[in-house]
Amino acid sequence: MAGRSPIETVHQLVHAINSGDLEAALALYEPEGVLLAQPGTVAKGGAALREALAVFIALRPTMSSEREEVIEANGVALYCSKWRLSGTDADDKAIQMSGRSSDVLRRQPDGDWLIAVDNPWGSDILG
Secondary structure, three states: OOOOOHHHHHHHHHHHHHOOOHHHHHOOEEEEEEEEEEOOEEEEOHHHHHHHHHHHHHOOOEEEEEEEEEEEEOOEEEEEEEEEEEEEOOOOOEEEEEEEEEEEEEEOOOOOEEEEEEOOOHHHHHO
16 A cells, blocks of 8 residues: 655645645645644644645745654554745734754555644753
8 A cells, every 4th residue: 555655645635734725735645634833723624724724835945854763563654754834924024933853644544644743842852
């Protein structure tokens, strides 16, 4: 049962965000997937994910991964990366962000991997 790998799923998410394609980005999450939009702010499921992803896309970002590692076990994958994002806010002010993500993906029945937990802030959520 071949399908998109965990790293391909994340690369497609980055491409969707960079190209402003909210629907393509949303399709890469499980229906009840979770995105930690900011430390302490959790978006879970369809409407909340759509809203949180729309905020990132509104930055007109250029996002890239500097380093990536994937660990798979029994249909679950841990994706870790060091990433950077540059964009502009609503006032056209330049924004630079970076982090070390730790994301969980799950293999679906069709063999593709979808994002179950998207934590772009990694252990920084601990404060």
